[in-house]
Amino acid sequence: MPLRALLPVLLTCSLAAVGSVAAHAAVTGPAVGHATAGHAVRASGADAKPAVTVSERQAGKGGEIIVKGTGWRPGTLLMMLICGRSTPDRGVIGGTNSCANADGRAVTTGTDGGFAKELPVAEPPVPCPCVVHVATVTGEQATADAVFVVAGHPVAALPENTGGGRLAVLAATRLEGGSGILTWFGAPPARRLVVTVGNLGTSPVRDPVFRVGTAHGVFAPQWEERQWRGTIAPGGKARVELPVELTAGAHGDYQVSLKYGDKVLAEQPWGVGRPWGVTLFWILLCLVVPAAVFRIGMAVVDRVRPRPAHAPTRARRRRPARPHSGPRRAPTADRDPSTAPATAAALPWFTPDAAPNSAPSGNRPTTKGHS
Template sequence: MPHAHPAPGAAHTRQRPGPCPCGPGASAVVLLLLVLLVALLPAAGAAAADGPRLSLDRAEAGKGSTVVVRGEGWRSRALLTLLVCGQNMVGGTNDCVNAEGRTVTTERDGVFRRELVVVEPPTPCPCVVHVATVTGEAQAADVPLVVAGHPVAPLPESSGARIGVLDARLEGSGGLLTWFGAPPARRLVLTVGNLGSGAAKDPVFRVGTARGVLAPSWEERRWRGTIPAGQRARVAFDVELAAGAHGPYEVSLEYGDKVLVTEPWDVARPWGVTLFWILLFLVVPAGLFRLGMVVVDRLRPRPAVAAPQSGALPWFTPEAMPRSPD
């Protein structure tokens, strides 16, 4: 059988691989995955931006009944407090029943379920169930709740400034002059916050001082400055009592018709004045007695002294002569 020889140039011809049959399909799959990823990213961002959410098993409940509070979107293993509050909690926790609050710890996925006994808040409705974190990053949310039988009142006007005291203390101490009866003085230093929606410009406070159970005497003080809504500021006023004042006193601060803070002030007795009077009653009589004795000593008669004999020197008088040993 004759041997078949390759055609000239066939040995140097390289066979090119054909196109991959999976190329167009893989490209379509990758493109589809990219489209799905782009579509899911905004949804995930929106879910993260929603933050913690609350829901109740019923929107209205009477005093003493129980509602089930469910939450989601909270931090994992976070400790939360649950409170029933009135007036939509515009006044902070002062509108809540803090003594009847409950706690709960969220699951790994940030959800929780907790039963809460409905109690009447200290302020009128509209009421809410307020949930907030105890430690770590602050998170809070509210859900409306109608407390059957509880009075309802319109929310307070929040268009103006509403001042609250966050911290207060009396600074200063008595000196040497105060120990001797000078007017005692202190400095009332406060950290105030504007809880309203309007700025407080040059607010006028009233500073009062009272001794014991007596009514305070008020004095208007204007603080020069502006406290924007939701901001805080450091406010200080000088307080001075009458000369010689001592005993238990109270310093109060009032804004509008509400007393914001009352600080006790125990004023020490000016013992220097007492010491002065003691020394006065001891030293003055002793000085007068000494002066009188000097006057009496000068005015009393002196005994006569005998004159020495004429012609004899004073050191040769018989009284002045030295005596013999025998």
């Protein structure tokens, strides 16, 4: 077949092919575009990070600020706190122990992942720099911080960032020290947490700040910051001693934990005996106080009770007569009655001189009758 005869056929086939491709693109184009847009929306939602803003950057104690958040998961319970010794890049140094926990507020995010809530301004227990710290209470962990200045609150420099230093425990952890006699009567038990740590990083660690936590039973540990003075060179090790103290009257099984940064380095159990001196004191108090009250009450009753007008006197006990050791004297009739004991009262119907026929006295002459 000559070439001129084939040209119309080839041109017709090419136009048909181009039309089919255009039609396919027209049919599939919107669907592909919709899928691409949906993927972009999902990616933007997944890449969104929680953020927090405050209505005022500075306020004094007793005031109120409005905290707004975006990018949170819908229906999430959050806790808002004012924390000291914190920056958005380094977070809250010391955990919630650096925050004004008593003045915190809880808020639940809406369906769009946002919220707006008033927060009272309070002074944290540590110096500033301060932030408004928002964190999830349940579910996946998420936090966000906003810089905030508490007017009139002291400001101190943050601990030095250790950079590339990494500490690890190289030996067994132990508790040293003992309890004194005051602990037996309820004084706070105290020990020293001794641990050998080594620097596995490439930078020296200067004056590291550890966190020591004590937990009783199933309760969460209570963390306290303990700074160790010294420098641990890369590849070096050091013996670290940190004080640990419980509350007054504490007893039972405790768990002591050591944390550096966000990593728990060691855990050590601690069994604390019961302060039996306190029990003995309460037992004695329950015995002595009622006895003292009873005696005081009896003394008051004996003093205020009425007494009869003529109270009978008690008869005196007569002493037994002593045996006479010397010769007995014969009774004399001429003894003067005035010299008789005053206790011997004379009978009213008889006197010695009034007797008609009194016996003659040995010193007077006997009278004779008339002859």
